[in-house]
Amino acid sequence: MLDLKVVSVEPLGSRYVLLQLTSDTPLPEMHPGQFAELRVDDSPSTFLRRPISIHHVCYERNEVWFLVAVVGNGTFRLSKLRMGDVLNCIIPLGNGFSLPTSPSERVLLVGGGVGIAPLLFLGEKLVAMGSRPTFLLGARTASDLVELEQFKALGRVFLTTEDASAGERGFVTQHSILEEERFDRIYTCGPKPMMVAVGKYAKSQGIFCEVSLENKMACGLGACLCCVEDTTEGNICVCEKGPVLNINQLLWPI
């Protein structure tokens, strides 16, 4: 558990904030796909911590970044943090994505909405190991597509929006890149219908695929048994055995 200090809070797009936090003590080692439980103080209508994916880490400056979608009162409170505030975090939690065995694997990262958050950290790790990832990011409309420059610095970026205000019109799984190119490995995070569609595509093509789930969670430590996903191994805690699962573990209709 760490008390992190707020360096900056930057509003992004129509409903996101980017939290930049720093620690007085060295940060623990973190893996892409892992998350933190952020304590929400001074929020009378909420009670629990908020599980948020790790978006970006800078060990040299002892900084960790979170991309937060403001969806309710808890995340609204987080969006109102100010420079110098202290945010109590349990970090890191969960398992993280498994990395390619070789940098020559063709890797596709598919994100929707705030699901892009862990994919930046993953993309950075992939680039560091010599891989050149491809990103396929989707949103309802162009103003919901954030952090594009950061993604473009890491690899090719393809976009879809439902209103065609950026990239191709439609959902990520309708993007032409999926027909034009073959990938060896797909990672995805976003709304469940999107992940189901991506999982279905990957399974039909025989492509290795991992999804990052965001089931409602209380403790984040594997104690409360609230965030379970029914899998081939029975109900497992997404916070402890996930949030990243291989599509072969899931009982989804894919």
Added chain:
Amino acid sequence: MANLNVKINSLELKNPVMTASGTFGYGLEFADFIDLSQLGGIIVKGTTLHPRQGNPYPRMSETAMGMLNCVGLQNKGVDYFCEHIYPEVKNLGTHVIVNVSGSSPEEYAACAARIDALEGIPAIELNISCPNVRQGGMAFGVTTSGAASVVKAVRASYHKTLIVKLSPNVTDIADIARACEAEGADAVSLINTLMGMAVDIERRRPLLSINTGGLSGPAVKPVALRMVWQVAKAVGIPVVGLGGISTPEDAIEFLMVGATAIEVGTANFIDPTVTVRIIDGINQWLDAHGCADVHEIIGAIS
């Protein structure tokens, strides 16, 4: 440093602070955050004779100052506990107490008998009050005859300290407590969660998979405190108080109305170090008020 030792029947606790079942895993989940040996006791997950998958997702809904859950006693069964978990938890330096549940008196008794054989487990907490299972559970805990039948069956097969966990979803909790005492319970703990509900108004359906769930957290504390006060006056056996305890002051309130020990539950989800903070806080409060022994405040309010 005041003396914090308390006794639940023959079971001596180094301090009155334990963890509530279902909120602290098997303790090991919290070993990165606190020194587990500092705790008065750890009450581990609800354990049943046979493995249980629990209820479907979604199992949790946050509420104002609390949460609803309908986990439904997911656990791998008592054999798995004895074989795989017991070896890891028997030497944690604190008492590990197993919460036992079932769907018939015989099942409760059989599960308790397995735990009785484990040398390192000095007590069980009998869960006759889980609101999230269809058979058994709370059905036993809501009538005096039901509660008595389970306690009687378990008492015959279990020889160590027997704590019975009571449901608040009853007309008169003191009656249930007396029935448990009459059948040989060594202590009662209360309260389990309060039955509640939450609705997703956009989808026009309940937020929990089985519609209802148990409410816990600070929201339930005044109700819990009142019930502990009533039960402490009604029985001669020790009372263990729980329900929304999040601070040392909360714990002291429960002690003052008659709880010999307390359990911290949902607060562990927000602050994994809260138990140790509560122990330290009780100590400081006693020192600041010139109390040499925690017994000076236990039951101070009649």
